[in-house]
Amino acid sequence: MSQGMRLDGVSKTFGEGAQAVEALGPIDLVIEAGSFVAVVGPSGCGKSTLLRLLAGLDLQTAGRIARAGRPLEGPSRDVGIVFQEHVLFPWATVLENVLLPADVLGLPREPARARALHLLELTGLSDFAEKRPQHLSGGMKQRAALCRALLADPQILLLDEPFGALDALTREELSLFLSRNWDELGRTALLITHDIEEAVLLADRVLVMSPRPGRIRADIAVDLPRPRTIDTPRDPRFVEIKQKIRELIFTPAEL
Amino acid sequence: MRANRWTKRAATPVVYAALLVVWELTVRSFAVPQWILPAPSVIATTALQWAPELASNGLVTLIETAVGFLAALLLSLPAAAVIAFTDLPRRILYPIVLGLQSIPKVALAPLVTLWLGLGELPKITIVILVCFFPILVNVVAGLEAAPKPMLDLMRSLNASPMMTFRRLRVPVALPHLFTGCKIAITFAVIGAVIAEFVAAQRGLGYLILISTAQAQTPLAFAAILLLTLISVLLFYAIERVERRLIDWSP
Ligand SMILES: Nc1ncnc2c1ncn2[C@@H]1O[C@H](COP(=O)(O)OP(=O)(O)O)[C@@H](O)[C@H]1O
Ligand SMILES: [Mg+2]
Numbered sequence A: 001m002s003q004g005m006r007l008d009g010v011s012k013t014f015g016e017g018a019q020a021v022e023a024l025g026p027i028d029l030v031i032e033a034g035s036f037v038a039v040v041g042p043s044g045c046g047k048s049t050l051l052r053l054l055a056g057l058d059l060q061t062a063g064r065i066a067r068a069g070r071p072l073e074g075p076s077r078d079v080g081i082v083f084q085e086h087v088l089f090p091w092a093t094v095l096e097n098v099l100l101p102a103d104v105l106g107l108p109r110e111p112a113r114a115r116a117l118h119l120l121e122l123t124g125l126s127d128f129a130e131k132r133p134q135h136l137s138g139g140m141k142q143r144a145a146l147c148r149a150l151l152a153d154p155q156i157l158l159l160d161e162p163f164g165a166l167d168a169l170t171r172e173e174l175s176l177f178l179s180r181n182w183d184e185l186g187r188t189a190l191l192i193t194h195d196i197e198e199a200v201l202l203a204d205r206v207l208v209m210s211p212r213p214g215r216i217r218a219d220i221a222v223d224l225p226r227p228r229t230i231d232t233p234r235d236p237r238f239v240e241i242k243q244k245i246r247e248l249i250f251t252p253a254e255l
Numbered sequence B: 001m002r003a004n005r006w007t008k009r010a011a012t013p014v015v016y017a018a019l020l021v022v023w024e025l026t027v028r029s030f031a032v033p034q035w036i037l038p039a040p041s042v043i044a045t046t047a048l049q050w051a052p053e054l055a056s057n058g059l060v061t062l063i064e065t066a067v068g069f070l071a072a073l074l075l076s077l078p079a080a081a082v083i084a085f086t087d088l089p090r091r092i093l094y095p096i097v098l099g100l101q102s103i104p105k106v107a108l109a110p111l112v113t114l115w116l117g118l119g120e121l122p123k124i125t126i127v128i129l130v131c132f133f134p135i136l137v138n139v140v141a142g143l144e145a146a147p148k149p150m151l152d153l154m155r156s157l158n159a160s161p162m163m164t165f166r167r168l169r170v171p172v173a174l175p176h177l178f179t180g181c182k183i184a185i186t187f188a189v190i191g192a193v194i195a196e197f198v199a200a201q202r203g204l205g206y207l208i209l210i211s212t213a214q215a216q217t218p219l220a221f222a223a224i225l226l227l228t229l230i231s232v233l234l235f236y237a238i239e240r241v242e243r244r245l246i247d248w249s250p
Helices: A047-055 A094-098 A100-105 A109-122 A138-151 A168-185 A196-202 A236-250 B002-029 B040-049 B051-085 B088-101 B105-116 B121-143 B148-156 B161-198 B204-213 B217-245
Strands: A005-014 A021-031 A036-040 A062-067 A079-082 A156-160 A188-192 A205-209 A216-221
Touching: A005 A047, A021 A047, A021 A062, A021 A216, A036 A196, A047 A079, A047 A156, A047 A188, A079 A138, A079 B148, A094 A100, A094 A109, A094 A138, A100 A109, A100 A138, A100 B161, A109 A138, A138 A156, A138 A168, A168 A196, A188 A196, A196 A205, A196 A236, A205 A236, A216 A236, B002 B040, B040 B051, B040 B217, B051 B088, B051 B121, B051 B161, B051 B204, B051 B217, B088 B121, B105 B121, B105 B161, B121 B161, B148 B161, B161 B204, B161 B217, B204 B217
Parallel strands: A036 A188, A036 A205, A079 A156, A156 A188
Antiparallel strands: A005 A021, A005 A062, A205 A216
């Protein structure tokens, strides 16, 4: 059972008085259970802020956020997060890093270990389970972070530019990897990215945000068949959607 | 390439040996009086002659240093945790701690001796005083050094403060702890010797004091060399422990 999320008039302002920065919103949004939503928008428009609100890491200044029909009350084990930086602990092995949620949440040891090893195998990291993160490439670190986010089998996955710091080839590889496995997982996902192609390749819907304070400027359905593959980017429909989003981002909003 | 590596390895000992030879020759050729600057060979024979006294007094200083250092470690860790994690005690205590840190602790040696008498206790107390602050300040900094993204990660998992402490803050603080320990151990030896200068019947500080008073300069040199050796060995021991405990690089 995956869960959906709902935002009503959600906004976020950092600081007070003269220093106040309106970072986000107001935003109204429904993320259907099991859907994959991508968010694109200019740098500094409040994408990470939105993700942190959905994760329960920050509190909105106004509006309501609900998950699975109930008001959000801080972080939850039903939500897995992959941060922009991989944030793996350098003192722990890759396996220990992936097992962190199990330790913190007190999940039974053996099944968690089996699941961790399975996820590492799925992401091609089996040989690195006992290695320290310093021995991993950037792409491998992000895959390990993805394994960690998936360990407790969250209903919702939040990804904040997870492949942003990687080279183009690695990004594409990881996008396809995520796409392949997405269809099986059937979870709700919100992906923040600055890569339009990545957004269209993965998502059911692409939200285009306006510059700060970020609002949803357009909500574009991606009606491409699944599973998406390495050939999907050649689909004329793919190119068409991509072009539409690009125009939305680069033409100033009418006032 | 191979020859080059050998040259590199041999360079340091060769330079040191050369310096010793220059020292020896200078002292001999200018007939420098022994009570001003003894030749290396004289220091060596004196050291052998006085070996039992050097050893027993060295042991006294070593024990004072080690006991004082370990006591400071035991005292500073809980204090650091209190300062790092509590709000009110921190606001009251930390300014006092930072103020106390700037007192030159060795200047307290005569007072401490006055209060605690002539035994080992005043020496150990001075060592504790000089070791406590560098360890404390570094551990406090270490406990607060956990990067925000990692703290967010723990928070996203609803980790308890205790869990975050164990799984994140302690490993992050560990290198800081060792930085503090390495600063402290160097001060510790100095503290012990100064405390012995003030009033003592044993220890290397005492030995240095009486041998210089009697113009037995070679013995003073031998004692100072032994003191240096103790200092270096203690530092090295801490570094060994550090390497065993911290086998990761960020
Ligand atoms: N903790 C914070 N305190 C103050 N301002 C912040 C904070 N976090 C983000 N902001 C501001 O909010 C705006 C949106 O930031 P962010 O959500 O990180 O943008 P994006 O992820 O889209 O690049 C930026 O102008 C940023 O400076
Ligand atoms: Mg961001």
